[in-house]
Amino acid sequence: MELLEKLHWRYAAKAMNGKKVPQEKIDAILEAISLAPTSSGLQPFEIFVITNQEKKEKIKAISYNQSVVTDCSHLLVFAAWDTYTKNRINKMFDLANSVRGFTNEGWENYRQMLLKGYPPRDPEVNFNHAAKQAYIAFSLAIAAAAFEEVDATPMEGFDAIALDKILELKEKGLRSCVMLPLGYRDVANDWLVHLKKVRKSKDELITEIE
Secondary structure, eight states, rough: OHHHHHHHHHHBBBBBOOOOHHHHHHHHHHHHHHOOOOGGGOOOOEEEEOOOOHHHHHHTTTTTTOOOHSSSOOOOOOEEEEEEEHHHHHHHHHHHHHHSSOOOHHEEEHEEEEESTTTTTTTHHHHHHHHHHHHHHHHHHHHHHHHTTEEEOOOOEEEEEEEEHTTTOGTTTEEEEEEEEEEBOOOOTTTTSSOOOOOOHHHHOOOOOO
């Protein structure tokens, strides 16, 4: 129930007050991101945590001048792999074997299946698949922020190509897909803060098939 109460509390803050979020809360949110489930356990994305104000100003300029970009405490950028490669797949499978301390025939057969299926695909197909995995972690970050009573503003409203240039993501084999400013709501200047949360009825949203 506590989590649900926090999810009712949260909303997409439209203005933040510049107050710094304690590092332990940021660490908890980042840990939730790292624990997110991903297809085949590949974690095909990276997170950029931006506190540099000059960098945030540049990002604000390519994000429709949304004030939360510069007034937040920490700006998270989720960047997905631009494609799947044999090296990237092997690295994660090797890591799993190392952490678990053994190899498994079924697991190794599964590795070979991915190696044959993923790298030859169109890079755009692979990026879209990787971006979906990033969104799973993104959702957990929102929930974790709410649990910590930290405001978070999901953002797709930015020029992704320009952001990739600012963060030099192309050179890293990454492409930005979504941002999450973290901070504290500016109650006096946020038009959304006192409005009721609007959601579909459960009957419209959920279909039970027995």
